[in-house]
Amino acid sequence: MKENKIELKIQALVDAELTESEAEQMRECMDNDVRLQILYAQLIQTKDLISKHEMPRILPESGDFYWTKIAQEIGGVEPANQGSNNSLVIKWLFRRLAPLLGIATIVLLITLQQPSVPDLGIEFKSDHELELLDDDIEVMTFNSIDDSISIVWLDYSMDLQKDYMELWLD
Amino acid sequence: MEILSKYSLGKFFVFVAIWLFVVSGVASGKADSIEISASLVVGTSKEKKGSKKVSDPIRKRLSKVFKWRNYYKLSVKQLSIPDDKTKTTKLSKKAFIKVNNRKNGKISVSLFSGAKMLIQKSQTLRTGGYMVLAGDSKGDSAWFIVISKTN
Numbered sequence: 001m002k003e004n005k006i007e008l009k010i011q012a013l014v015d016a017e018l019t020e021s022e023a024e025q026m027r028e029c030m031d032n033d034v035r036l037q038i039l040y041a042q043l044i045q046t047k048d049l050i051s052k053h054e055m056p057r058i059l060p061e062s063g064d065f066y067w068t069k070i071a072q073e074i075g076g077v078e079p080a081n082q083g084s085n086n087s088l089v090i091k092w093l094f095r096r097l098a099p100l101l102g103i104a105t106i107v108l109l110i111t112l113q114q115p116s117v118p119d120l121g122i123e124f125k126s127d128h129e130l131e132l133l134d135d136d137i138e139v140m141t142f143n144s145i146d147d148s149i150s151i152v153w154l155d156y157s158m159d160l161q162k163d164y165m166e167l168w169l170d
Numbered sequence: 171m172e173i174l175s176k177y178s179l180g181k182f183f184v185f186v187a188i189w190l191f192v193v194s195g196v197a198s199g200k201a202d203s204i205e206i207s208a209s210l211v212v213g214t215s216k217e218k219k220g221s222k223k224v225s226d227p228i229r230k231r232l233s234k235v236f237k238w239r240n241y242y243k244l245s246v247k248q249l250s251i252p253d254d255k256t257k258t259t260k261l262s263k264k265a266f267i268k269v270n271n272r273k274n275g276k277i278s279v280s281l282f283s284g285a286k287m288l289i290q291k292s293q294t295l296r297t298g299g300y301m302v303l304a305g306d307s308k309g310d311s312a313w314f315i316v317i318s319k320t321n
Contacts, residue, residue, distance in 0.1 A: 102184055127276065129292040137288060142235060148298065149231050152291055154305040158283060158313045160212055160244065160262060 010036060014043040204271045205321035206249040206295075210261040211314040212307065213238035228316055231300065238312065248320070251277075261315060269317070279303070279317055295319045 006029065012018050013026050030036040061069075128150060132139055138155035211224055215238055222243040223229065229241050247259040251271040260266040270278040278292040281303050295301055301317040 099184060106188070127292075127294050129278075129290075131290040131292075133287050133289070139289070144231075148296075149300045149302065150291075150293060151235060151302040151304060152289065154289060154303065156283070156288055157306045157308070158262070158265060160210075160307050160311075160313050 006036065007039060010040050011043060014040065014047055202253045203250050203321075204275065204277065204319060206251060206269055206277065207246065207318050207320050208249065208259060208261065208267060208269070209246045209314075209316045210244040210265065211241050211316055212244055212311055213241050213304075213314055214309075214311040215239060216310075218242065224316070228300065232302070232314065236304075236312065238310075241314070265313075265315070267315065267317075275319065277301075277317075277319075281315065297321065 009018065009022070009026055010030070013023055018026065030040055128141075128143070130139070130141065130152065140153040142149075142151040142153070144150070209224065209228075211228070211232075213232060213236060217240050224232075224241040224243055232241055233239060245261050247261065249257045249259060249269055251257050251269055253271055253273045256268055256270040258266060258268045264284050266282050268280040268282070270280075272278055272292070274294070275296065276292065276294045278290060279301060280290045281288045289303065291301060291303065293301060295317070297319050299319065303315040303317075305313055307313045
């Protein structure tokens with residue numbers, strides 16, 4: 001048991017894992033024991049061989065890169081879920097609002113079809129126009145205050161005798 | 171209640187909207203025409219029993235302005251004129267008028283005697299309002315062309 005412990009300590013000495021005092025103590029032990037010296041030499045030789053001839057093992061990707069990829073995958077999945085939620089909301093709104101939008105559009109079209117100036121029966125100013133083609137005819141005009149009757153009196157005699165007679169004969 | 175599912179309700183609204191659109195189109199189409207009544211009236215101091223008298227509103231209005239107390243209809247014409255259209259009607263042996271619908275209740279009336287155009291009067295004519303063109307006639311009488319909007 002003790003020898004096994006000493007061999008582990010020699011191994012630790014080879015791997016430079018002992019403190020300075022422990023290393024000094026082991027060297028003193030080896031000076032007095034040939035068997036330990038041989039063991040030490042074998043271990044040094046083995047370590048040298050391993051360091052020189054071991055096949056390098058290259059990892060496909062570093063640990064940091066691996067976790068970065070996982071983080072990217074998580075980041076990529078979350079927006080997709082959010083997008084599907086948004087599309088559901090849009091579909092729901094479309095189903096509810098499409099009929100209302102249709103009605104609003106129709107009402108707008110109907111409104112646009114109405115006369116641009118509604119006839120409220122209110123006259124803000126007179127829009128009477130008079131055009132006389134014969135300068136020899138004198139004209140007088142009369143408009144009531146409420147504009148309910150407008151009269152144009154022409155100095156033009158019209159013979160209604162025949163019409164008059166027909167009236168009388170009716 | 172399943173009948174009134176969300177899809178059926180949507181179709182119902184669309185149907186109502188289309189129906190309103192069609193009805194409004196028909197209504198607006200009717201509103202594009204103006205109905206005009208044109209009367210040739212003779213005003214006289216003589217009373218002729220059995221003759222066609224004008225309506226009381228016209229008689230009262232004319233009596234307030236003119237000296238004659240009796241007003242008789244010689245002829246009455248009804249015109250339905252679409253927007254921006256003109257219609258002609260003969261009122262006596264010689265006299266006829268051309269009425270142009272200038273939209274929104276505004277009309278333009280041209281009075282002709284034979285082939286001669288005497289005057290053109292334009293104004294907005296409200297329902298219950300009158301446009302009167304008048305002049306002397308033989309004897310103690312006068313002619314009146316009374317134009318009113320009936321719609």
